[in-house]
Amino acid sequence: MKRIFSVTVENESGVLSRVANLFSARGYNIESLNVAPINEANLSRMTIVTEGDEAILEQIGKQLNKLIDTIKVTEYGDVPYVEREMALIKMHTDLGTRAEVLRIVDIFRGKIVDVSQDSYTIEMTGDSNKIDAILNLLEPLGIKELARTGKVAMIRENKK
Amino acid sequence: MKLTGSQIFIESLKKEDVEYIFGIPGGAIIDLHDELYKQNDIQFILTRHEQAAVHMADGYARVTGKPGIALLTSGPGATNGITGIATAYMDSIPIIVFTGQVPTPLIGNDAFQEADIVGMTRSCTKYNFLVKDVKDLAYTIKKAFYIATTGRPGPVLIDFPKDIQVAKTDFSYPETIHLRGYNPTYHGNLKQIKKVAKAIASAKKPLLYVGGGTILSGAHKEVQKLAKKLKIPVFTTLMGIGAYPEDDDLSLGMAGMHGTYRANMAIQYCDLLISIGARFDDRITGKVSEFAPNAKVAHIDIDPTSISKNIHVDYPLVGDAKLVLKEMLSVLDEYNKIDWGEVRKPWLKQIDKWKNEHKLAYNTDEEKILPQYVIEKLYEITKDDDAVITTEVGQHQMWVAQFYTFKKPNRFLTSGGLGTMGYGFPAGIGAQFAHKNKPVYVFAGDGSFQMNEQELATLVAYDKPVKVIILNNGFLGMVRQWQDLFYGKRYAATNIEVQPSFVKLAESYGIKAKRITKKSEVEDALFEMKNYKGPYILDAVIVREENVYPMVPAGAPISNMLLT
Numbered sequence: 221m222k223r224i225f226s227v228t229v230e231n232e233s234g235v236l237s238r239v240a241n242l243f244s245a246r247g248y249n250i251e252s253l254n255v256a257p258i259n260e261a262n263l264s265r266m267t268i269v270t271e272g273d274e275a276i277l278e279q280i281g282k283q284l285n286k287l288i289d290t291i292k293v294t295e296y297g298d299v300p301y302v303e304r305e306m307a308l309i310k311m312h313t314d315l316g317t318r319a320e321v322l323r324i325v326d327i328f329r330g331k332i333v334d335v336s337q338d339s340y341t342i343e344m345t346g347d348s349n350k351i352d353a354i355l356n357l358l359e360p361l362g363i364k365e366l367a368r369t370g371k372v373a374m375i376r377e378n379k380k
Numbered sequence: 381m382k383l384t385g386s387q388i389f390i391e392s393l394k395k396e397d398v399e400y401i402f403g404i405p406g407g408a409i410i411d412l413h414d415e416l417y418k419q420n421d422i423q424f425i426l427t428r429h430e431q432a433a434v435h436m437a438d439g440y441a442r443v444t445g446k447p448g449i450a451l452l453t454s455g456p457g458a459t460n461g462i463t464g465i466a467t468a469y470m471d472s473i474p475i476i477v478f479t480g481q482v483p484t485p486l487i488g489n490d491a492f493q494e495a496d497i498v499g500m501t502r503s504c505t506k507y508n509f510l511v512k513d514v515k516d517l518a519y520t521i522k523k524a525f526y527i528a529t530t531g532r533p534g535p536v537l538i539d540f541p542k543d544i545q546v547a548k549t550d551f552s553y554p555e556t557i558h559l560r561g562y563n564p565t566y567h568g569n570l571k572q573i574k575k576v577a578k579a580i581a582s583a584k585k586p587l588l589y590v591g592g593g594t595i596l597s598g599a600h601k602e603v604q605k606l607a608k609k610l611k612i613p614v615f616t617t618l619m620g621i622g623a624y625p626e627d628d629d630l631s632l633g634m635a636g637m638h639g640t641y642r643a644n645m646a647i648q649y650c651d652l653l654i655s656i657g658a659r660f661d662d663r664i665t666g667k668v669s670e671f672a673p674n675a676k677v678a679h680i681d682i683d684p685t686s687i688s689k690n691i692h693v694d695y696p697l698v699g700d701a702k703l704v705l706k707e708m709l710s711v712l713d714e715y716n717k718i719d720w721g722e723v724r725k726p727w728l729k730q731i732d733k734w735k736n737e738h739k740l741a742y743n744t745d746e747e748k749i750l751p752q753y754v755i756e757k758l759y760e761i762t763k764d765d766d767a768v769i770t771t772e773v774g775q776h777q778m779w780v781a782q783f784y785t786f787k788k789p790n791r792f793l794t795s796g797g798l799g800t801m802g803y804g805f806p807a808g809i810g811a812q813f814a815h816k817n818k819p820v821y822v823f824a825g826d827g828s829f830q831m832n833e834q835e836l837a838t839l840v841a842y843d844k845p846v847k848v849i850i851l852n853n854g855f856l857g858m859v860r861q862w863q864d865l866f867y868g869k870r871y872a873a874t875n876i877e878v879q880p881s882f883v884k885l886a887e888s889y890g891i892k893a894k895r896i897t898k899k900s901e902v903e904d905a906l907f908e909m910k911n912y913k914g915p916y917i918l919d920a921v922i923v924r925e926e927n928v929y930p931m932v933p934a935g936a937p938i939s940n941m942l943l944t
Contacts, residue, residue, distance in 0.1 A: 229561070230560075230561060233510075234498065234502070234510075237499070237502060238502060241502055241503055245503050275688070278688065279685065279689060282684050282685040283685050285684070286683070286684070286685050287561070288506075288507050288527060288559060288561055288562045289561050290561050291560055291561045
């Protein structure tokens with residue numbers, strides 16, 4: 221079972237290592253991890269995608285809460301949430317493929333952010349499935365380099 | 381007036397009522413030592429190895445409930461301390477370890493005697509700090525004491541660079557502290573307390589499972605009230621020993637791999653297991669899937685991560701054991717009309733039956749010395765002395781747990797979680813600093829004792845009357861026992877017959893010592909040791925291949941006991 225944990229932490233040195241250590245010391249796996257400061261001073265948000273059975277996920281949640289630098293842990297499972305991931309994709313292109321790459325990027329509403337004679341660099345944002353889908357299509361055309369951010373997520377506001 | 385980092389260190393520790401600091405100096409803490417030298421409020425206890433210094437701080441903490449303090453130098457001083465820190469971490473003991481560090485501009489340069497001790501100890505401390513600015517020092521020390529002693533206690537390390545020790549700033553020690561990410565739950569949820577109380581009141585065969593958290597929380601009186609009031613039998617873990625008087629009718633002693641027959645049987649047949657400050661360690665549960673198969677489980681613990689970690693818990697209850705039990709006892713007043721003596725009769729009758737089957741025993745006809753006999757005799761002659769007993773790790777540790785009758789908390793000191801050989805002797809010395817004018821006895825195996833025997837010098841230097849009983853079988857006995865039972869008696873690397881004369885060793889430090897080899901000598905020797913004013917080493921040569929029974933093979937169900 222996959223689970224996304226969003227963890228608000230003190231923005232101090234060593235925090236990332238404490239979180240990473242929590243996973244490695246218990247043999248849990250981090251599938252992706254994203255860290256960046258948030259709008260409150262001295263706080264960061266970590267978005268961690270992990271996998272495990274219900275008991276393991278419960279332990280992970282509790283262990284994250286137990287860390288002294290952790291302010292808040294949110295689990296994305298049952299509640300509706302928005303998740304996004306960004307990828308930068310550098311494509312090998314030649315006259316034969318440039319048009320096709322452009323077409324695909326257009327269909328997926330991606331952006332070309334850098335161009336050279338034999339390459340395009342594409343910025344693609346969406347949920348992970350969408351990123352996987354465009355990568356599937358681009359793969360046969362020659363991906364030169366790929367960087368993915370890992371997920372970030374937020375709970376949807378109640379709309380009633 | 382501005383103070384240096386070293387002065388702030390001392391002033392802060394004074395504010396925390398620190399009496400002793402255990403450790404060894406070095407280049408990276410020479411400024412701290414210079415300040416320690418100039419004052420008389422805090423005594424520095426010079427040990428002979430940093431591991432021992434941390435164990436001493438740990439022993440001091442276990443007896444007093446106050447945090448123990450160690451001060452180690454950078455690099456090897458700090459790394460030597462890691463085993464001591466990990467020992468305290470596994471047993472949730474509040475200690476604060478200060479380590480010297482190379483000056484901040486040199487950190488990360490592989491400077492002389494530099495080690496990334498914060499990185500190394502991240503997984504065996506409750507929290508750790510590197511002080512990067514002298515302005516943060518006082519607040520960091522305050523935080524360290526707060527974190528170490530609150531919630532589920534544990535060791536905290538402060539890495540203290542040399543340049544910060546001489547940098548100056550204004551000093552004021554914070555009175556209060558708030559950490560927004562750290563708010564331990566002390567009071568249990570009342571609804572949940574009522575639920576557990578109801579479950580306890582309606583259980584036919586309840587059983588109390590008392591762990592070290594009970595002692596840390598000071599909840600022993602409440603546990604006793606609960607047991608007595610509702611006539612619930614009690615077993616403890618190794619760490620819980622002393623939380624319930626072992627001479628009481630409801631006491632089943634210790635459960636687990638080397639637990640009593642009665643305790644292990646009670647676990648398998650109870651219908652409600654009430655765990656208080658225990659964590660369902662594999663040495664207690666045996667095969668998890670067959671542990672307490674007929675029981676609902678209630679678990680009171682201040683650490684939510686301990687609950688449902690190893691075993692499914694039906695009634696989780698997060699909170700401080702003492703506070704939760706107090707509230708639970710008042711909730712249970714609702715059931716005062718019930719005649720618990722009558723209700724509990726069939727269960728207690730069954731318990732009684734188990735009590736009389738397969739009692740802890742040994743061959744009383746043996747003319748050589750059996751370790752169990754020595755321990756029982758020591759109990760007999762010290763039972764009114766409020767003695768602290770520490771152990772090393774291995775067979776003798778289990779024998780002490782089985783054969784010494786503990787009646788008070790904070791009197792049995794042992795490395796339960798990490799199982800650190802070399803713990804008991806220094807922990808005993810640390811305990812003696814706290815247990816002033818009262819006796820401290822260390823039970824050691826010959827293997828364990830040799831892991832920190834250099835502390836004989838510390839014993840002499842501070843003239844501490846610690847008594848050490850070496851149960852000497854010339855083996856790494858617990859491993860040999862496994863080899864005996866499960867590895868076809870192939871005693872691979874467990875024969876340690878080559879050993880010093882412990883008597884001559886002790887005497888070379890000027891410590892009184894004696895070697896005995898016959899059962900008939902035991903009683904006199906123990907009396908002589910007890911009545912001797914200073915430190916004393918008793919080398920008791922025991923039957924070499926005596927085994928600890930009962931024994932549950934690792935991974936087997938807890939009722940699957942080898943009895944002889």
